[in-house]
Amino acid sequence: MHRMMSSAVALLLVFAAGSAMAASFDCKKAANFAETSICQDGYLSSVDSALGREYQKALANTADPARLRQLQREWITERDQCTSQKCLDKVLGSRVTFLENYVNVERDAADKAEEQTRQDQRNAERHAEEVASAKRTADYNLAKEQSRLQREQEYLKQSKTAVASAAPVHPAAANLATAPQRSTPAQPLAEKPLFQRMWQTFWSGPAWKYTLLIGFLITCWTVWLHHKETATIYNDYTDAAITNLLPAAGVIAALVMRWLELPGLIQAIAFTTGVLLGISYAVYATLRINQGALNIALVIITKLTIISVFFAIIAMLVGSLFSNSGRRKGESQARTAARHRREAKQNIAFIAALSVAYTTLTVWLCRSPEFTSIGDCLEFERNPEMA
Incomplete structure (x- = not known):
């Protein structure tokens, strides 16, 4: 209790x-x-x-x-x-x-x-710095262009003075000189060469598309003839390697000379030599292992088409690795750098995949799956035995 x-x-x-x-x-x-x-x-x-x-x-x-x-x-x-x-x-x-x-x-x-x-x-500071840098670049380019135009005007003026001092003066010409002159439009300094104008016309129009389409159709026809054993594109692995490595050697030699800062003429000679040797060997090998003018022409066109398209695509992909696109509207500098890294990785993957695919196609187009000596490839035999 x-x-x-x-x-x-x-x-x-x-x-x-x-x-x-x-x-x-x-x-x-x-x-x-x-x-x-x-x-x-x-x-x-x-x-x-x-x-x-x-x-x-x-x-x-x-x-x-x-x-x-x-x-x-x-x-x-x-x-x-x-x-x-x-x-x-x-x-x-x-x-x-x-x-x-x-x-x-x-x-x-x-x-x-x-x-x-x-x-x-x-x-804001980074944007202002980028704007200022772009303005400095634009001002520099403008000053450079103005300097070039000024030099051209001085050159034209000196040329006119030299011509006027060298030509004899007639009374009638003196009267014409004192008469008021009408302004004439300025003429270009020099006209582009005919080959350059034809090349620009070819690429600016649809002609290159038609050429590519015709080359593709001829290639398909030649591959069909190759597997019917009527024509031979590559006789063996050595034949295919020489045909492809000669123009590649010209390209590599030109790039090395460019890195060594040799004159452009020497670079062009090295590149042209490699390409011409490749074409010459392709023609020689085709004449050696094929019969009939039609088969020879088809095989030559097929080789040039396949090799040209492959090297052109590889050149564009490699060139894109060193020429990044600028910043997009509203894109930060960090995102631009990240996008450039992604594009570079994609291009490298494309180059590797295309090289593997091209090598596989070349191996598939070889008549004999073996390597032979270079002497056998250079030995001319007009009446080959078809495998």
Whole structure:
């Protein structure tokens, strides 16, 4: 009995202590259910007291006290809408958590805003630097072009002076010289060579497409004749290797001479020599192992078509590795560099895949799957035995 009385007294003391805990507002002015419940319930009163302490702490550390006060007033309006102690418990608990993290969240937001401002400033400086660099490049190119035009004008002026001083002066010509002259349009300094004009006309129109289509059809016809054993494209692996390596050697020699900064004429001679040797050997090998003018012509055209298309595509892919496209509109410098790296990897993959495919095709077009001596390839035999 004495133990039961002690327990009851302890419970009463705990209840009295909980009821006596002060809320964060004056309970005498409690005017609604929320405030009355907080004043009457010890647990809610203790939570409200903790809320008040966290509010004062956040108010002392915040960078914008007016905004925090406004948020607190809005929360009080939300709290006063509760009609049960469960709602009050949830609202008070979430508010205490919010106030505990308010200063840290505010600082994180300020740090992010400051970092974004610095990033925007760096981007603006980088953009201004790129614009200035582009302007300097444009000014340099403009000055270079103006200097070139000025030199051309001086050259024309000196040429006219030299011609005028060398020519005899007749009275009639002197009268014509004193007469007012009509302005004539400026003539070009020199007309392009006929071969260059024909080459530009060929590539600027559809002629190259027709040529490629005709070469493709002839190639298909020749491959069909090759597998019917009526014609022979490559006799063996050595024949195919010599036919392809001679023009490749010319290209490599020209590139090495360009790297050594030798004159352009020497580079052109090396390249032309390799190509002409390749064509000469292709014609020689075709005459050696084929019969009939039609078969010989078809095989020669097929070899030149396959080799020319392969080397042209490889040249374009290799050239694209050293000539990156500029920045696209709205693209950052980092994304441009990443895009260039992706394009370079793709081009290298295309070069490797095309080389493997071309080698496989060349092997498939060889009559005898073996290597022979170079002497056998150069030995002329007008009446070959068809395999």
